[in-house]
Structure formats: C-alpha cells, structure tokens
Amino acid sequence: MIEYRLEIGDLSTICFAYSPLQETVLSLRMRHRPSSYPEQRGWAASWQSRYEDLDTSLLDALMAPRGFCPDFLTPRPPRPRPDFEEELALLEATPASRVVEDIGKTYACDGSPVPAVLSRLIDDPAALLKRISAALAEYFTHCLAPAWWPRARSVLEADLAYRGRMLTERGTQGLFADLDARVSWQDGFLRVTDNSPGTRELGRTEAVEGRGMVLSPTLFALGALTGISPHDEPLISYPARGKATMAEGVGTTRHVRAPAALSELIGAPRARLLGLLEQPATTTMLAHLLGVTPGAVSRHLSALTAAGLLVRTRNGRNVLYHRSGLGDALHSPSADHGSAPRSRSERAVREDV
Template identity: 65%
Template sequence: MFEFRLGVDDLATTWFAHSPLQETVLSLRARRSAARYPEQQAWIAGWQSRYETLDTELLESLIAPVGFVPDFLTPRPVGPRPDFSTELGRLARTPAEVVRADVIAAYRSDGGVLPPVLARLVDDPAALTARVAEALEAYWTRCLAPVWWPRARSVLEADIAHRGRMLSERGAEGLFAGLDDRLSWQAGVLRLDDPHPAVRAVGASVDVAGRGLVLIPTLFGLGAQTDITQVGPPLICYPARGRATMGEGLTGAHRGAPGGPLAALIGAPRARLLALLETPASTTELAHRLGVTPGAVSRHLGALTAAGLLDRSRYGRSVLYRRSRLGDELAGGRS
C-alpha cells in the first residue's frame, strides 16, 4: 500500500495533467494484453504494418511481464498539457544512474528477468536512453500522433473536466473517492491499495510536503498506480473515464441513432448526441465517433446548447460539451 499524506496546503496544490509520453509508453501494454484493452485493438491493427518497421525488440521490452514500466519512461508532467517532444527531451536527459536503477527496479518488482536487449544495454545507460528515445519518437510519429492521439487527448481532457466538476460539487473527499476503487481518503491520507503482491511489497508512505500531487488520467491503467521508486515528486495515474469510447467510430457499431419518443421530439441526430454526452466530449471527438463532419455536429450542438440541454466549458484549446441537468432529465439519465 502507498500512503500519501497531504496537508491543507497540499490539497491546494493538487492538480491534473495528461501526458502524451506516458500514453505512448503505456499503450504498449495493449499489444501484450489484448483482452484487457479491447477498445484499442482496431487502432493497433490499423498501424500494425508501420509498427513492424520500428525497433520492436526494444519497445516490447519496456513493459515488464505484469505491466510495470521503468519510472524514467513516464516522468511527472511539468504542466497540465505538455507536448510530446518536450517530455521526450526530459526523458533523454535522465541521469545514467537513474536509468539503470529504474530498469532493474521495474523487473525486480515484477519478478521477471531482463530481456536480452535490456540485459545488453543496462550497463551502458546512455546508449540505452538514446535508443529508447529514438524508438519512442518513431513509434509516436508513425503510429500515434496522426489520428490516435487527437482522439485520445479529447477523452483525457473530458475526464479532467469531469474531475473538476466533481471537486467543485463534492470536495476533495468526493473527488478522490471517484477516481478509482484502489484509492481511499481519510483524515488527510490518500491510500492507494493495489492487490498485486509485488506492488504491495514496494509500498511506501509519502509526505507530499509542499511538492504538489499531480493526478494523471490514462487510457491504459486497470487501476490507480504510482511510481515504483517514489524518488521524484508524487503522482498518481488512474483509469480515465470514457476510455471505452476509443473503440467507437472505427467499426460503425455505434453510429446508429436511438429511436423512440426522444428522437421523434428533437430528431435522431440530436437524440444520438444527447445520449453520447453523458460524459464530456469535444466537437471533433463526437464527429469521429459518429462518422460525420465536425460542421454537422457543431450545428446540432449549438441548437442543443441554446435549448438548455447542454453545458459547454473550455479546457485548454478544446471546448467540451456535456448534458445539462435538463438534458439528463430529457435523456432519462442521472446528473
């Protein structure tokens, strides 16, 4: 179990971020565990031929058998929306002794042995870091950045917008309680209880002590997790809401519009949008999920917002829409 002790000032400096580098690294889990990440498999199939041209031996060694990754691969974001190149630059500057220690710690905690490629390079951390940075940059550029990341980013930003709403409505206790079942909050202590014996064995008690706790949604977590070593500033990654929607729009299975009285009242396209917007989403994401143009979606969103059925909020460069309380009542949902 990990325990994070937060004072009042620490709560005031708890913040959210998403990380393109973290998602790049953790996406390799979905290749190994297809059954655990079914929503990602159509994406993976789509870029398979490009992936096979990469340094796959190294990329696939970065995920230890039960899913651990060396901590240096997922540095804590320095801002809420870092760009990939900035994060990769920080990774490339990781001190050699940290790289070596993190690789060994990840596999030791996992109970596995180093794969041949890591065994050859672990005693030359500078060469290992350079090769990792090159492999991740190629993977990002050829497979993830063109189409997958814009979609993934909209899901992550929608999650963060939702968490902000929960914090304003329910306070810190309600926020932490809603992040993941592994997390619990009591008397200034946030506990992360992972059921895996290897994780419990490396548990720690952490004083946030003015360093700020960052909360990071991910599409590739089966539960909340944190750094193995706890050397750097504290962070917790947790499964993002809406991650299952990553599979929508790729097979056409979700493009139909609901029928019934609501569709008769406001039209099938608007009824479909209202059904989708139980969780926040951007115009671009909705267009992708429905297989239509952003312009077509935008016109319907404007009408639904003007009718008081949707709320809109800005997060960074994105405008996110979500059903209002009136929209919830009309759609038969819950607030």
C-alpha cells in the same frame, strides 16, 4: 501499499493532467496483455504493420511481462496538457544512474530477467536513453498520432472536465472516493493499494511536503498506480472515465436510439447528439463516433447550446459539450410517450448529422 501524507496546504496543490508520453509508454502493455484492453484491440491491429517497421525489440522490452515499466519513462507531466515533444525532452534529461536503477528495479519487481536488448546497453545508459527516446518518438509519430491520439485525447479531456466538476461539487473527500477502488483517503493519508507482490514489498509512506500532487487519467491501467521509486514526484495514475468508448472509434459509428417524441420535437440528428452527450465530448470526438465531419456536428451543437440543452465548457485548447439539466430531462426515457413514426431513414439521419 504506497501512501502519501498531505497536509492542509498540500490539498490546494492537487491538480489533474494527462500525459501523451505516459499513454505512449503504457500502450505497450497491449503487446504482453492484449486481453486486458479489449477496447484497444482494433486500434492496435490498425497500426500493426507500421509497428513492425520500428525498433520493436527495444519497444517490447520497455514493458515487463506483468505490466511494469521503468518509472523514468513516465515522468510527472509538467502541466495539465503537455505536448509529446515537451515530455520527451524531460525523458531525455533523465540522469544515467536513474536509468540503470529503474530498469533493474522494474524487472526485479516483475520477477523476470532483464531482456538482452536492455542488458547489452545498460553499461552505456546515455546511449540507451537516446535509443529509447528515438524509438518512442517513432512509435508515437507513426502509430498513435495519426488517428489514435486525437481520439484518446478527447476521452482524457472529458475525464479532466468530469473530475474538475466532482471536485467543485463534492470536495476532496468525494473526489477521491470516485477515483478508483484502489485509492482511499483517510486522516490526511492518500493510499494506493496494489496487491502485486513486487509493489507490496516496496510499500512506503511519503510526505508530499509542498511538491504538489498530480492525478493523471490513463487508458492503460486496470486500477490506480503510482511510481515505485522514492525519487518520483507525487503522481497517481488512474483508469480514465469512459475509456471503453475507445472501442467505438475504429471505423465504426455509434448508434444511439433517442426517444421518438424528442426526435419529433428537435429532429433526429440533434436528438442523437443529445443522447451521446451524457458525458462531455468535443466536436472532433463526436464526429469520430458518428463517422461524419466536425463541421456537420458543429452547427447542431450550436443550436442545442443556444436552446439550453447543452453546456459548453472550455478546457485549454478544447471545447467540451455535455447535457444540461434540461437536456437530461428531455432525453429521459420517461419523456418518450409513444413510438412516433420515423420521418427519415437511418441513412438520411446519419448524412444530416
């Protein structure tokens, strides 16, 4: 168990941020444990041929068999929505001694030998760090950035919007209670419990002491996790809400059955969108789910928002939509009084959205 002691002033420094670099590094877990991330299998298969052209021996070695990775690879994001290049610059500034220490500690916790590709370069950490940075940049650019990252970013944005709302409505106590089963909050201590032997041996208590606490959603964690190095700034990563929806983003469209009476009232395309927006989503995310253009979705979202059925929230450069209280009430199954006949074929509805 690793726990953080937060004083009253530290609570005001808690913030949320996602990290494209963290997602890039942690996505390598799929190479060792594909069954743990079923929602990502289709995506991994879609870029497999491109991955094979990269520095695969090094990339595969960055993730130990049991899912540990050197902490220097996932620095704390400098702001809520950093760019990949911005975080890569932080990685490249890692002190050489930290590179060596973290690689040794990672594989010691995992109980596995350091792979040959790392052990050959460990005596020249500057060269190793340069090669790691180049390999991750190529991996992100060729495999993740074209389609996967825009879809993943929408899920992470939706999580940030939800957490912000929970903090406003429930306060710190309620926020931590909803974060993950491994996270607990009591008497000023925020605890992350990990039952893996390597992490238990490194258990420690650390004071935040004004450094700030960052909570970061990820698509590649089975439970909350934090850095094992005492050098790290306070950071807890946790499974992103809605990560299972990533399975819906690979060449498929999502079918949502709206109440028939609602479809008759506002039209099938808009009723379908209302069904999708139980959780916040961007126009781009909805377009991916439906297999249509963002422009086709945007005009329906504007109409639903004007009617008071959706709430529009800006998060950085993104705009998120989700159902309002009125939208929830209209989409409730109890609002469907019978099975009105369809006025259009399913194909026509899809083309209209």
